[in-house]
Amino acid sequence: MANQREQRKAKKRARREKRIAKRVAYRRASQTLPFELLGLPKVSDELIEIAAPLLDDLPPDARAAEWRPVLLLAASIWNMTLAADDRRAEAGDDAADALRADLLDRLERALEWPRQKCESLVSEIEERKRTLFPDDDRFIMDLQTLDTEDGVHVRVASRF
DSSP states (O other): OHHHHHHHHHHHHHHHHHHHHHHHHHHHHHHHHHHHHHHHHOOOHHHHHHHHHHTTSTTTTOOOOHHHHHHHHHHHHHHHHHHHHHHHHHHHHHHHHHHHHHHHHHHHHHTTTOOHHHHHHHHHHHHHHHOOOOTOOOEEEEEEEEEEEEEEEEEEEEEO
């Protein structure tokens, strides 16, 4: 009797472990599958690349909390670049220029920088996006910065 009970428990435990293993494998596959299928690089890597001039100004031991505002700024410019291109195609240059002007107004107020410095920053990041990743049309929806033993880890959620 006890032997049968142990066999049932062992069988039940084996089934549970198999289900858990399937779930883990599915989650791992779902996290990497789209990039592998589409052949696209991670947006987080691209964002770090276009923000490199700004990140270089941070101290070498900068933490995630210091990286986040820099990357949010670069992500805003990335998205503005994509949205401006869409507006330019639909409504002309004036609509795209209005979107850019709105971003510049917000930066000027938030950073308390002169307009010319804001324009220079936006132009630099916008040019890096257009030059380094001209065909990447994914909008950045969210980003996280995490402190790890290896430094700062960046996660980006994006959509087409």
